[in-house]
Amino acid sequence: MTIFISVMLPVLLVFLIGYVVQKWRKVDIKPISTLAIYILTPALVFETFYYAEMNMQYVYMVVFAAVLLFAIILINKLYAWKMKYRQDVESGLILSTAFMNSGNYGAPIILFAYGQEGFAFAVSFMVLQAVIMNFFGVYYAARGGSGVKMALQVLLRMPVTYAVLLAVLLKLLGAEVPDNLMQPVELISQAAIPTVMLILGMQLAQIEWTKFDWGKVSFGVILRLFISPVIAWGITLLMPLDPLLAKVLIVAAAMPSAATIVMYAVEFDAKPKLVSSITLITTLLSVLTITIILMILG
Template structure:
């Protein structure tokens, strides 16, 4: 109960605020998302990569993310084959289960649970997951040549990508940023996590409780919230990584479905109702599963 009150409850209350405000005022989420994507997140990403020493743990993070991604995709393909699902339905299930909400859900949970050291790992993972989701997520949503080209274009349009590149260049050439300029970036970066948490709550308010395909939803819920962290546990055992990073990766792997996947599903007509439904249900149930997982990991 202590973990729930001190870690999970504060995060869910911020989501609830966004949810209630959206139900009350019906705000244009796209405007807020644009601010978060093009201003807030790049500042947070730049600050993290500029101030955090990079070591082999970040290489392990890349290996972990790719292994977990392909493991979940493989499980979906086998399940879709057994159930004789269409290509569209298979892609919808992959969108619903292979991409976790490591940004506006995972990062604040990690911050409350493991402090700033864990949060630095969480932000780096958030950037990596965003790149992976913008490539593979778009590919599976579009499933074809146009999907690949759109995926590459999406990655190159991400402001966070250039924030990482700039931060790494400054570190590589040992160029120190003027303190007043860094204070501006730091100030904006501090606003990122609260804003994206509110946006997630608002996104959940837009999902309709209609036409749920419960058999498919429960498959997505179990794979996203239970099997994914279990696979993550075995993956981290294969690498001599920092124990804190191992915990961050396992907890991140247990996060609910990324809300961005619902946008891709709508854009490319890849089972949008199913993807939105799994996004909603995994987010609700994760309040319990994340609490239990944090208690187990300590």
């Protein structure tokens, strides 16, 4: 109960504010999302990578993300083959289970649970997941050759891509950013997490309650909330990870489906109702499952 009150409740209250405001005022999310994508998040990412001590732990993080992604994709493909689902259903299941909400949900949870050190790992993993989601997510939503081309275009349009590259380049060159330039970056970055949390609450308010296909939804929920963290735990046992990083990665792997992936499902007609259903249910149930995982991990 202490973990729920000290970690989960403050985050849920911010989500709730975004949800209520969206239901009440019907705010246009697009300009707020654009602000977060093009200004706030790049500032947070640049600051994190600029100050981070880059070492082999970040390499292990990349390996972890790749193994987890392909393990979940493989499980989806085997399940779709067994159930004789069409390719669009398989794509919808992959979209809603392979990509977790490590940004506007995972990062604040980890901040409250593990402090600034854990948060630095969480932001790095958030960037990695954004790259993966914006490439493989677009690919599985669009499928085929055009999917690959479009995925590359989306990846190159991501401001965080250039924020990471610039921060890493400055570190490699040993160049220091003057205080008068870093101060506005740090000031802007402080607004990133609360803003994206509010956006998630607003996004959830727009997901419609429809007649769910409970067979497919149940599979998606089990894979995203239960099997994914178990796979993550297994992967962490095989690598010499920092204990804190291992906890961060397991918690991140237990996050609900990424809300932004619903946009890809809608844009490319990759079973958007199924994807939004799994996103909604995993987000609601994650309040309980993440609390339990945090209690287990300590």
